Amino acid sequence: MNHSSVRSQRRAALWSGIALVLMALVAFFAQGYVYQSLVIESEAMTTYENLVSHSTLFRFGIIGWGIIVVLDLIVAYGLYRFFKPIHTTFALLIGTLRFIYSFILAFAVLRLVEAERLLDTSTSARQVYETVTSFETIWSLGLIVFGLHLIAVGWVAMRTHFIPRTIGILLVVAGFSYTIVHALYQFPTLESMTTLLELTLMLPMFVGGLAFAVWLIVKGRILPTHDITRQSAGDASPAS
Template sequence: MELKTTTNQNMQQKAAVFSAIALLIMTFAAFFAQGYVHSSLVIEGDAVTTLKNIQASQVLFRLEVLGWLIIIIMDLIVSWGFYVFLKPFHPGYALLAGWLRFLYTAILANAVSHLVITKSVFQNSELGTSSRVAQQAMDAITAFEAIWSFGLIIFGLHLIVVGLIAMKTIIIPKVISILVVLAGFSYSLIHFMYNFIPQIENVIGLLELILMAPMVIGELGFGIWLFVKGKKVTMN
């Protein structure tokens, strides 16, 4: 019995480290793929300019797709890692959190497939930057953004469940638990509004700016805590 407890504890500690490393890698990949490449190449409402930007920076666009693929792999690791780490505290909620993250990752993978379609559109076309080709590429990019945004509603629910589990533990600081819940609530609220009440896009954009800090700090803070403290956790 003691050997089994020790084995489970070692697995829990390893899950904390793997999850933390995956979260950090994912953060840097997201800053590059979305924060730098996607935001600089894609011009909202201007399909022709967007296609010209992609054609002029094909290597950069391929690196964006690679960045998203890395994020998908890291998300799968986090799905497993969070489940293993949180299971001793609340098995049912830990399983729910893991499946929600897995579902979000599946939605993200579907979204990223549209970026691959975008790449094939301008690679296979001999029509230059014609409006038809540009619109095809823009439609694929828009589909990526819309599907990913919907997935972030699920992602937010995942963080809320993780935060609620963390609140019920003694070892995880309450401030981190609250930040994770707040981050999850922010993701779900903002992207629910983007998907179902887009008429107030300006208000949503302002709200997103206000909530950006807790959205970033919540999960990243939990990841740093997992790396520093989670690998030392004991259930004794």
């Protein structure tokens, strides 16, 4: 690999890491603060009243989700560029799965936009509630794909010479956690058990992605050239 390609890969690592960290911060606001405080489970009227009385906050939350979608697309392309010199086929798989997840998330965010529009009409509280909570239903489907994306990232990461094997393992565990939890969420009768499972797996789900993001920022921009070159054989099997 020439030095220009190495610099390109380092830039992809840096920008992907920055986008991942920004995404986590924006998600803390949009989901952790805005959505969780305004949307009350099984309380259609309370949720409706919250959305009406805090409509500006709700709009900012929607804007936050829009920013997250854009950052996700940046990560999709950045990780594709980062892993391409290591394993072209898996790089394409990683990028494609992240793109698919991003488009599903974008569709889910449109349900929030629709709910915000309904607040200015005579629509019933129940319909507004069902519209806004359909965001979670669609997003949950997307998180199944997101989990598969993390598994692919972790699998390749574990087979490089320069990404710590621990990070690869954490990514695979996080990926399986996302996929299993949100696959189970598609069965309403298992919701109580699934919620408990999600709480149990929340730490590895969070730590895996964050550790990789920090590594991309701190170490990805100074990747050892000789290790990258050693693994730039396209579709050849990654080193174990």
